[in-house]
Amino acid sequence: MRCPYCNSTDSRVTDSRPDTEDAIIRRRRVCNQCGAKFTTVERVQMRDLLIRKNTGKIEQFDRDKLRRSIKLACRNREVSDEQIEKLVTSIHRRLETETTDDSISSSVVGQMVSDSLLNLDPIAFIRFVSVYRKFSKISDFKKIINQIPEMADDDMAQACHLPQTSLF
Numbered sequence: 354m355r356c357p358y359c360n361s362t363d364s365r366v367t368d369s370r371p372d373t374e375d376a377i378i379r380r381r382r383v384c385n386q387c388g389a390k391f392t393t394v395e396r397v398q399m400r401d402l403l404i405r406k407n408t409g410k411i412e413q414f415d416r417d418k419l420r421r422s423i424k425l426a427c428r429n430r431e432v433s434d435e436q437i438e439k440l441v442t443s444i445h446r447r448l449e450t451e452t453t454d455d456s457i458s459s460s461v462v463g464q465m466v467s468d469s470l471l472n473l474d475p476i477a478f479i480r481f482v483s484v485y486r487k488f489s490k491i492s493d494f495k496k497i498i499n500q501i502p503e504m505a506d507d508d509m510a511q512a513c514h515l516p517q518t519s520l521f
Contacts, residue, residue: 354382354393361386402448403456411456416445423466426481430474440469475501 355362361384368381377396383389402414420441427437444465448457463485470478482488482497 356384356387356389357391358389359384359387400449402445402452404459404462405456406459414445414448414457416441419444419462419466422481423470423477426470426477426484427474430477432474432477436473440466440473444469471501 354364356364363385364382365385366380367383367390370379370381371377372379377394380393380395382391382393384391404412404414406412420437423437423440424434444462447465448462452461467478467482467485470481478501479494479497483494486493486497488494488497
């Protein structure tokens with residue numbers, strides 16, 4: 354492992370800790386060259402995932418990009434970093450195990466994120482879908498809000514500080 358401070362490849366592990374689900378291991382390291390301490394994260398990777406964009410471009414699956422998108426949708430919501438990490442891990446595992454194609458359509462990933470966010474936080478779901486589907490009109494929002502199950506109505510009304518009456 355290369356030291357992020359001096360680029361030396363000579364480091365030693367001082368501590369290893371699995372996460373709560375044993376999906377990743379965090380290793381605390383010390384560089385033998387400069388003495389700097391840093392942490393590495395190790396996780397099982399079943400295969401390389403390629404994402405096929407709508408433009409036809411193919412990219413490597415980027416777990417951090419997925420996390421940033423979900424985190425942005427959940428901003429200022431009562432969703433913890435741990436919940437976001439579990440969501441990212443769940444989607445990543447599903448992509449590795451449930452898909453057999455060489456490349457996966459970005460729309461498949463977007464749908465997985467949408468479905469997961471709908472169950473986690475309906476407001477985060479609306480935020481994500483509005484960007485993912487490139488909403489350009491108020492009617493786009495109305496359509497998607499009307500498709501959300503009624504169980505989420507209380508959460509949405511509370512989040513918007515609105516009375517529980519129909520706005521549309």
